Amino acid sequence: MSPELIEKEVKRRKTFAIIAHPDAGKTTLTEKLLLYGGAIQLAGAVKARKEGKAATSDWMAMEKERGISITSAALQFEYNNSILNLLDTPGHEDFSEDTYRTLMAADTAVMVLDAGKGVEPQTVKLFRVCRERGIPIITFINKMDRPTKDLYALLDEIEKVLGIKAVPDVWPLGTGYDFKGVYDLREKQLHLFDRTPGGKQKAAFRVSGPNDKSLDEQFDAEIVSAFREQIDLVENGIGSVDPTSFLVGRETPVYFGSAVNNFGIELFLNKFLQLAPAPDHIPLRDGNLLDPVSSPFSAFVFKVQANMNKAHRDRIAFLRVCSGVFERGLNVNHNRLDKQVKLSSSFAFFGQDRNTVDLAYPGDIIGLVNPGTFKIGDILSSGNAPMLRPLPSFAPELFATISCKDTLQLKSFKKGLDQLAEEGILHLFTSRTIGGGVPIIGAMGKLQFEVFQRRLKDEYAADTNLHVLPYGISRWISVADRAKVPGNASLVEDMHGNAALLFDTEWDMNYFQKNNEDINLLANPPYQD
Ligand code: G4P
Numbered sequence: 001m002s003p004e005l006i007e008k009e010v011k012r013r014k015t016f017a018i019i020a021h022p023d024a025g026k027t028t029l030t031e032k033l034l035l036y037g038g039a040i041q042l043a044g045a046v047k048a049r050k051e052g053k054a055a056t057s058d059w060m061a062m063e064k065e066r067g068i069s070i071t072s073a074a075l076q077f078e079y080n081n082s083i084l085n086l087l088d089t090p091g092h093e094d095f096s097e098d099t100y101r102t103l104m105a106a107d108t109a110v111m112v113l114d115a116g117k118g119v120e121p122q123t124v125k126l127f128r129v130c131r132e133r134g135i136p137i138i139t140f141i142n143k144m145d146r147p148t149k150d151l152y153a154l155l156d157e158i159e160k161v162l163g164i165k166a167v168p169d170v171w172p173l174g175t176g177y178d179f180k181g182v183y184d185l186r187e188k189q190l191h192l193f194d195r196t197p198g199g200k201q202k203a204a205f206r207v208s209g210p211n212d213k214s215l216d217e218q219f220d221a222e223i224v225s226a227f228r229e230q231i232d233l234v235e236n237g238i239g240s241v242d243p244t245s246f247l248v249g250r251e252t253p254v255y256f257g258s259a260v261n262n263f264g265i266e267l268f269l270n271k272f273l274q275l276a277p278a279p280d281h282i283p284l285r286d287g288n289l290l291d292p293v294s295s296p297f298s299a300f301v302f303k304v305q306a307n308m309n310k311a312h313r314d315r316i317a318f319l320r321v322c323s324g325v326f327e328r329g330l331n332v333n334h335n336r337l338d339k340q341v342k343l344s345s346s347f348a349f350f351g352q353d354r355n356t357v358d359l360a361y362p363g364d365i366i367g368l369v370n371p372g373t374f375k376i377g378d379i380l381s382s383g384n385a386p387m388l389r390p391l392p393s394f395a396p397e398l399f400a401t402i403s404c405k406d407t408l409q410l411k412s413f414k415k416g417l418d419q420l421a422e423e424g425i426l427h428l429f430t431s432r433t434i435g436g437g438v439p440i441i442g443a444m445g446k447l448q449f450e451v452f453q454r455r456l457k458d459e460y461a462a463d464t465n466l467h468v469l470p471y472g473i474s475r476w477i478s479v480a481d482r483a484k485v486p487g488n489a490s491l492v493e494d495m496h497g498n499a500a501l502l503f504d505t506e507w508d509m510n511y512f513q514k515n516n517e518d519i520n521l522l523a524n525p526p527y528q529d
Contacts, residue, residue, distance in 0.1 A: 001324050003156045004363065007293045013363035015074075015085040015320070017103055020112035020129065021120035025142040028259040030086065031110055035262075036269055037077030037084060054504040066141040071104070073303050074365035076348060082273050085365055087127075095445050097394050097444055098303065098425050100129045101376065104391050105302040105365065108276040109137045111252070112259075115148035115175070118163045127162050129392075134283060137252045138275060140248035140268060145258040148175045152232070155238075155254065165251035167269055169241045171234055173215075174223045182256055182264045183210055183231060187238060192217075193263045202361070235266040243275060245304030268440065279363030282322045285387040290323055292362035296383035297324030297332065299366070302391065303372045307459045315419060316347070317374035324382060326360040335379040343380070345369040347466040348441030376424045393524045396427050399471045399502060400449060401435035405463040421495050426452060429492035429500065434469065440492060442474060471502040475521035484519050498525045 020026040074087045089099045103109065107514040109122060109130045130137055141154060148154070151172070154211050158166035162195070170182040173190065181192040190210055210231055215224050245251040253275060257264025282290040290298070299319040306315045326346070334341045347354040347367040360366050368374060379385045404413035417439055421428035426449075427442040434440060443449055449466060456462045470489065482499045485491055501521070503509040513521060 003293050003397075005154075006325055009083075009361040010280055010292050010363065011379045012081060013083045013085065013279050014108065014273065015087070015106055015279050015362060015365075016108040016110060016272075016276060017087040017089045017106040018112060019089060019103070019123065019126035019137075021114070021117075021122040023121070024112045024114040024117070024123070025125070025259045026112050028518075029140065029142065032259050032265045033084075033269065034075065034077060034264055034349055035442075037079045038265060046291045072126075073305065073316075073349070073367065079269060080273065085182050085363055087365070093204075098423065099126070100394070101302055101424065103129055104133060105300075105497075106135055107279050107281055107363065108272075109135050110272070111137050113139060113141050113154070113158075115141045115154065115256070116146055118149055118154055118157045125162060127164075131164075131249055132392075133389075134249060134281075136247050136249055137164070138272060139252045139254045140259075141254060141256045142259050143171055144175055144179045144256050145261055146176060148377075150253075151175070156267065157237065158252065158254070162252075164249065165245070166254050167238060167241045167251050168234055168256075169253045170267060171227075171231055173265075174219070174226045175493065178220065179258065179263065180219060180223075182267060183227075184267060188300045190354065191264070193261070194297075200499060210239060224518045225379065232239040241275070247281075248273060271511050279322075282386075283389060285389055285521065290386050290388070292323040293322035295386065296381065297326055297330065298322045298381040298386050298388075299326065300380075300388055301376055301378040301392070304370060304374065304376055304423045306423055307455075315372070316349075317370035317507050319368060319379075321360050321362050321364045321366065322386065322388065323335045323362055326357070326364070326366060328356065328358045330382070332380040332382055333385065334373070334376065335381065335385040336377075337373070341380070343368060348526065372422075372469065375422065388398065390524075394444055395474045395476070395500075395523050396444055397472055397474070398443050398446060398449070399429075399469040399474070400441055401438040401467045401469065402441050402453075403438050403465050403467075405465055407455065409460075409462045412460040412478050413456065413462035416456045416462055418495070420452060420455060428495045431490070431492040434490055434492065434502070435467075454464070470504055472505055473503045474500050475503075475509065476500045476525045477519060477522060477525065478526050481519045484516065486516065494525065496525065500525075 012201040018026045018030060074085050076083060076085050079218045087102050089102050111121065111127060113119060114423060127137065139158065147366050155166040158164065169186065170184050173180055173181045181190055182188045210228060241253040242251065246253055255268045255271065257268055259265060280292050284290055299321045301317045302320055304315060328344060328346050330343050331340050332343060338474060344355045345368060348357050349367055357366050379388060417428060429440040429442060431440060441452065453464050453466060456464055475484065477499050486502065492500050492502060494500055501514065509521065
């Protein structure tokens, strides 16, 4: 394929994820973006509360809730001749490792804030992960149709709590019930909204100027004059969005809207397309960027999911294409196993439907049927594997032994344990000393335990008993250090054969380190380096 064609495809792609504290409106915004992309016809077809927070994917919850089918790791849709790859980042209250890893496949993050609540705890955690990886962030302040915090205070909060300059690219006309439209600060156009029943259709808008006399006739004089003052203040006091500062993570462009009412969504989407980088910003370990056009095909596995389709019970490994072109049947080098594999069963998912993918470009996500060949972090490439930065791993902080209630279910229990641990939703350990040989699971949040037990029951018909252990921190150690570990330490082994130590508290860990200075305590498993 000609480099010109690859470049053209790279240029029109945007691969992104939406990050938000639960309830800020991530699901609603996703749904509206899909609506604009023509991926679904009618938003909010079925209205019901989300069924429990333990759903493994927000999109699975959304499927149940809205009666639409969109379960997948990433969803591709076309809008205005751009191809958008939207990654699913399940957002629980809990810290969840797989959510963070999925972010590693994104080139841009959209941070959704609730205008009435501002920056919430989960937003902070997700934001930090994006920032550490140099992923530029666009802010969407949602629920402008409800009572909001003071808008300047909101911008200030973003700057103070997250440490990034917040620069509005649009400004709202009114807030709460009086929220009538948004003013495009760069184009100097005011987009007024028509309220549509339940926000079910694309909202129509009319364009006017901020000083348009008809504003005074149509709206409350107080709101209009406050709006004109605010525009003046923003234009002269804050300045305008600088795309370069955005790309290097120094500032976040801010948009206002109401996802549920379709207010400000189309404008946001158009601005997003202008600002978000194409998939040509993959950083390498040496600090250089990978050239997606001239480099041969390369991709990494960022997610493994078991039982995507209950009828087939298969496991899928999701790849993010980094460079070159993927063609079905391609022979690639499997970097970790150092052998050639043929990529023949490649899919894109849309709910329970899967479509064969014959061709994919940088930025695209492909699902491969995974008979156990692919693990999170694996790199596949046509030529030499690019030196991609390793995916982050997080040392678990909660531990429990898990056992099967019924010995007749033991076989499926073991299978479930292995396959779900392979997904990387939690760590699986064994120990000769702790828990009497019963498997130990390690997670970052309690909810991960709940999800794990539920999935073992639903997908593997295994009822389990969980017994929480008193440890609160863990560290891996190298093979060389293993022999130095004193006999009374809480030594465990993970599913890859790496040794790790469990401690009750950080104080205990520090105490151990002081007494065993020659043992290197590692926050990441040694196989990653
Ligand atoms: P999440 O994925 O971030 O957890 O949030 P989600 O989209 O599920 O939205 C959480 C709640 O906020 C939903 O209400 C949703 O309708 C509402 N919401 C989303 N965007 C807006 C907005 O712009 N304005 C207002 N006023 N509400 C918004 P719910 O009562 O939990 O569910 P539902 O019965 O309305 O679907």
